[in-house]
Amino acid sequence: MPITIQVRSKTVEQTSVSKFKAILKRHVQARCGCDFIFDERARTVLHLEIEPGSQQDGFTIRDDDNGLIMIVGGNFRSIVYGLGKLLRTSTFAPGRFTASSWRGTSVPQNELRAVYFATHFFNFYHAAPVEKIVEYVEDLALWGFNAVVVCYDMHHLTGIDTPEARRFIDRLKAILTAAKETGLRPGLTMLANEGYANSPVELRADQSFPGTRHIRGGYGVELCTSKPAGKKLALQWLGEEFQAFSSIDIELIMLWPYDQGGCCCPECRPWGANGFVGAAKDAAILARQYFPRAKIILSTWLFDPGVDEGEWRGLTEKLSAPQDWVDYILADSHEAFPKYPLGHGVPGNLPLLNFPEISMWGMNPWGGYGANPLPGRFQAFWDVIRDKLSGGVLYSEGLYEDVNKIIWAQFYWDSARTARETLREYVAYEFPGCNVDEVAEGIMALEEGHREFSTRKRWRLKLRSNARAQKVANMFDRETKLLPTNIARSWRWRILCIRASLDLERFTGKRYPNAAVKAWFDELTAIYHAQDAEGCVRPPRLETGGKKLVSKRQ
Ligand SMILES: [Zn+2]
Known part of the structure; x- marks a missing residue:
């Protein structure tokens, strides 16, 4: 016997209702191992409604006047979060689905809950069939993420008009479109001085980075933006990229200093407080011409690694007067969270995001030995920073860190939630x-x-x-x-x-x-x-x- 259910709505767009039904069906079928049919005579009825004015991203599950299960939110993604809660509190058995009796309201505490798919090296995000990635985006949305960021990684390519670049852009746009259709905010990330594989040798950055070459540096193709022609070319390439993505309403632009990236020539250094700030500002202003409502995230990854090169101090000084080109500061490292923003405050008093390293730590090749759950490690990090953040962006290389993603999604949603509690909910x-x-x-x-x-x-x-x-x-x-x-x-x-x-x-x-x-x-x-x-x-x-x-x- 197939499982039957009804879904009704007056205020959710039909395409979104179809998306909701597709996610519901896939998740119930996967757990019950039987057919699942939408039927107007079914006894279990889900009633979805968008109520403007509801708290941002929060949802309510309640019984309506006719005894139907109502999922209410301020936008479509909040209804997806409600579906996630409903599914996780329902009961599944072979051939049987018992809808949740959980009723209540839940509102996330952190405003930005993003995952960055590192689309490179022909990893899962770079190589898997797009429909698998679309399903994965939906799975993540159920746990509370509200943005997906991808990277048009130029170093694999030789120009925007090559067939390889066009195929890659089509793939990234398909991922971002799927995110958008699930209600998530689409984003792009890039180096402030990114370069193609065939960048002109005379315009390239100096990446010798004395003392820190082992953790900084790049592919050797990035540009020096202190050279007028280097700056011009960097902005030309970024403009071409933004144009290629202009059919998507990009909501987040994330700009990176290092790893790869940066330039340590005399005119650019210290990159994080000097060349990078100028290049990032130019990139941000250009991005807003294509995506007027995009929020700009300025990354400080690998600032002052081990030694004070004046990067944090210099950025703080540069952002001491109000700036309208940057909205968030992102900080994190391969190990402990950087001390500077915890001790001195955030440059520009901007909202602070973290960048959990859920992929690479302690396992090489990344994911090469299967899942890498690190709940204890992340709990220790979270306990130090949870009162300082407005959210974060996860760095993801693939499927193997699935548990880690969910732990962070739930930290961002409810900062008092422990990794162990989330792990148990995940397993169940x-x-x-x-x-x-x-x-x-x-x-x-x-x-x-x-x-x-x-x-x-x-x-x-x-x-x-x-x-x-x-x-x-x-x-x-x-x-x-x-x-x-x-x-x-x-x-x-x-x-x-x-x-x-x-x-x-x-x-x-x-x-x-x-x-x-x-x-x-x-x-x-x-x-x-x-x-x-x-x-x-x-x-x-x-x-x-x-x-x-x-x-x-x-
Ligand atoms: Zn330079």
Whole structure:
């Protein structure tokens, strides 16, 4: 018997109602493993209404006068958030869906809750079929994100009119359009001095960055914007990019100083307080000509790394008089949050955003060994900064950090919410039928294994037998047998199981890699659509050399 449901609305646009229904259907089917039909005779009725004046992005679920379940919000995305809450508090079983009895109002505390899809290196966002990315955008929206940012990464390309660039732009526009259709705000990010692969050598930036070359620098193709011709070309290329995206109402522009990017020539340095500020201001003013309501996010990534080069102080001075070209300051680092804005306040007294590094920390290749849940690490970061922020933008390289994204989405929504609470809600929703306590604890234990390896910077190590890894792998094996097949085969479950299995292989000191490891790497590669990806964003590639499997990347 199919599950039946009705969806009604007078105030939500028909295209948005269709989107709502598509998300609802996909999520219920995935969890119940049966057909799901919209039927006007169905007993379960969802009644969606937009009420202008409702709190921004907040939603209410209540019973209406006829006993129907009403989801009310001030805009379409708030209704999507209401759907997320309704789904996560509903009950799923094979062939059965029992709609939630949760009623109440929920309003997010942080205004900007964005995820940045790093669209490069032929990772998931760069290479997967667009419809998979569209579904993923919808999944993230259910947890409270309100913006998706992508990057037209020029260094892969040789100009805006090349077929490769056109294909890439079409892909990015499809992702941003999907975000918009789900009610999310579309955004673009870029370096203030970005360059194509064939940028003129004489206009290129000096990226020798004495003392910090190992963490700063770029692809060597970025431009020096202190050279008049370099500045002119940077703005020409940005203008061409903005023109190419002008059919989309871009709402966020994020401008970056480093990693890659920047110039340390005498005229530009210190880049963060000098060349960058001028280049970013020019880029912001240009962007607003194409996207008048775009908010400008100025990143301070890698400012004063380890030593005070005057970047934070210089930016503070430059923004001390009111400026109308910048709306937010973004700050963060690979490790602890930068001290300067915590101790001295935010330049220009602007709203502060963070940039959680959920992708790369302690695992190389990124995602190469499956899921990388880090709830404890993020809780510790959050406890320090949660009263200082107006939101944040996550840095994402792919699917493997799904749990991490959801933890941050919920921090931004409700700053008192703990990572552990979110993790439990995630497990209960994504893996209905599992033992939530055991799986949540198992995921926390994966983080312990991650910490041990992160200090060594290498994941392919033969360590002594470890009882914790054995226990976690056993738990995932046991739960896999209990779960309905559709859940046990879902990619979210598989990336956790594979990570637990790989941890066990690494800890027990067996010959590594072996055939089982190869099969898991191949499965991860397929999940990520990373067959053609560069080495940093795909599992190690194992090749048979005689009888021995040899890793092509350590
Ligand atoms: Zn320069």
